[in-house]
Amino acid sequence: MKRVILCPNPYRDKGLTVAKRAAEILEGAGLSTVFCLPFKPEGGEGQYGVPCRPLHQELRLSDLIVAFGGDGTILHLARTASMRGIPVLGVNLGSLGFMSDLEVGELELLKNLATGRYRTEKRMMLDVAVLREGRTVYAGGALNDAVITKGAMARVVRLQVTAGEDRLGGFSGDGVVVATPTGSTGYSLSAGGPIVEPTAQNFVISPICAHTVFSKSFVLSAAGTVSVAPAELNRKQVYLSVDGGKAFALRQGDKVRICRSRYETALLRLADSSSKIRSRSQVVRLRSGLAGSATRMVPSIERPRSRMKCPPLVKCPGPTRATRSCPVDRWWRMTSLSVSSGSREVQVRPYSSAMPGTMDQKEPCFLAQ
Numbered sequence: 001m002k003r004v005i006l007c008p009n010p011y012r013d014k015g016l017t018v019a020k021r022a023a024e025i026l027e028g029a030g031l032s033t034v035f036c037l038p039f040k041p042e043g044g045e046g047q048y049g050v051p052c053r054p055l056h057q058e059l060r061l062s063d064l065i066v067a068f069g070g071d072g073t074i075l076h077l078a079r080t081a082s083m084r085g086i087p088v089l090g091v092n093l094g095s096l097g098f099m100s101d102l103e104v105g106e107l108e109l110l111k112n113l114a115t116g117r118y119r120t121e122k123r124m125m126l127d128v129a130v131l132r133e134g135r136t137v138y139a140g141g142a143l144n145d146a147v148i149t150k151g152a153m154a155r156v157v158r159l160q161v162t163a164g165e166d167r168l169g170g171f172s173g174d175g176v177v178v179a180t181p182t183g184s185t186g187y188s189l190s191a192g193g194p195i196v197e198p199t200a201q202n203f204v205i206s207p208i209c210a211h212t213v214f215s216k217s218f219v220l221s222a223a224g225t226v227s228v229a230p231a232e233l234n235r236k237q238v239y240l241s242v243d244g245g246k247a248f249a250l251r252q253g254d255k256v257r258i259c260r261s262r263y264e265t266a267l268l269r270l271a272d273s274s275s276k277i278r279s280r281s282q283v284v285r286l287r288s289g290l291a292g293s294a295t296r297m298v299p300s301i302e303r304p305r306s307r308m309k310c311p312p313l314v315k316c317p318g319p320t321r322a323t324r325s326c327p328v329d330r331w332w333r334m335t336s337l338s339v340s341s342g343s344r345e346v347q348v349r350p351y352s353s354a355m356p357g358t359m360d361q362k363e364p365c366f367l368a369q
Contacts, residue, residue: 001113003032003062007055007077009069010041012093016048019068022091022107023050029114034058038067038076059084064113064268070094075243078125078143078265087120087266098185101269109270117271123182124201124222125261128242132254140242143265144183146258148228148250149175149208151237156211158231159238163203164224170231173210175238178203178226178258182265193217201260222260229255 004026008019016035023033036055037045045052065081067073068091081088090100091107102109112118128146130138150157159176161168179188181196184204189195193206194217203226205218220226230238230250239247240256250256 001031001063001116003034003064004113005055005058005062005065006033006035007038007065007067007073008035009067009073009093010037010048012069012073016050018091018093018104018107019066020050022066022068022110025107025110026113029111031114034062038069038073055080059086062086064089066091066110067100068093070097071099072244074099074267075143078243079141079263082125082141082143082261082263082265085266087268089268089270099182099267101267112270119269119271120266121199121269123198123265123267124180125263125265126178126180126242127259127261128240129257130240130248130250130254131257132251137254138240138248140245141261141263142183142243143180144186144243145177145179145188146243146256147175147177147187147208147241148230148256149239149241151239153237155236157236157238160229160231161205162227163205163218163220168205168218171207171210172212173215174208176228177206177208178228179206180204188217191217194219203258224259226258227255228258229253 006019006023008016010016013019019035023035026033035048035050035052036058037052038055041047059080064087065077066089067077070092071090071094073094074088074090077088089102090097091102091104092100093104094100097103123143126142126146128138128140128142129136148159156172157175158170158172160170161176177183177188177191177193179186179193181200181202181204182198184193184196184198187208188204188206191206191208192215193204196202196204196219201222203218203220203222205220205226207215207217230236230252232252238250240250241247
């Protein structure tokens with residue numbers, strides 16, 4: 001590892017402050033750096049006080065791209081980096097940063113690049129093509145997903161989906177997401193799709209707002225080819241978007257063909273980074289709005305000493321809404337927990353200190369937050 005491209009999103013890294021700090025750390029460790037912006041910002045590149053060179057010219061001379069931004073910045077660079085076989089290291093300046101390895105406070109770990117304390121993780125990609133009258137009119141690559149969806153009008157579209165020679169069926173609704181395992185926690189998850197190990201080799205096909213009582217997703221081997229074709233367009237607009245990029249309008253008779261790409265995105269992971277590839281369970285909790293737990297409301301949890309199966313003890317957390325008086329200075333036995341949108345409710349009963357492992361036969365009290 002000798003030469004590193006620093007590729008900051010100028011709208012995330014204001015004034016390229018974080019990227020400049022990373023350059024100082026890397027150069028102090030004996031590595032050379034160069035600044036390349038992923039796209040041309042308003043006002044030009046001269047406003048940042050550092051020379052910025054064209055990315056395509058620097059790729060053949062460099063060993064690594066460090067992307068400063070959110071997951072969108074990594075997606076923007078994935079296709080170019082994969083074709084050159086150059087790994088990408090993400091520094092999270094976005095909201096979730098699922099594909100990033102470092103947070104801003106961990107920039108000192110960039111010194112590990114000089115000592116070889118890192119590893120690479122290969123991620124499957126997609127080749128996406130649109131066939132029209134036997135000709136390829138669109139071709140692109142995706143690290144996350146390819147989305148075939150309706151236009152701005154609130155109308156249902158019908159899509160025919162096949163995998164190899166097998167017809168999966170017709171989907172009526174807002175569209176279909178064909179995702180990689182990396183993209184299974186993106187739009188596919190929002191559409192009700194499953195979460196797949198990111199290094200796996202699979203297609204994840206999820207209908208979007210399907211017009212049916214039962215809507216199922218498919219997880220298929222990536223060895224074949226997936227095809228999606230609008231059944232009947234009529235006046236309905238259908239579009240293809242690859243990794244959230246610019247939409248491509250489909251016509252009657254077009255067929256979207258999706259297969260595993262021969263290219264792979266290499267994500268670089270540094271030793272000792274605290275982020276460590278954010279867990280899939282963390283993503284689910286964040287997306288479902290259940291980050292945190294009921295123990296935040298009733299933090300004092302104590303297991304009963306008796307061998308009898310009995311719910312845990314909780315202590316009233318202080319001022320709270322309750323169906324009746326709940327003294328703050330006594331213990332309560334938690335008998336149930338319910339979680340609804342925007343609120344949590346715990347049902348408790350007074351704890352009998354005279355008989356450990358039992359509950360007083362009194363009316364339950366509901367603590368709500």
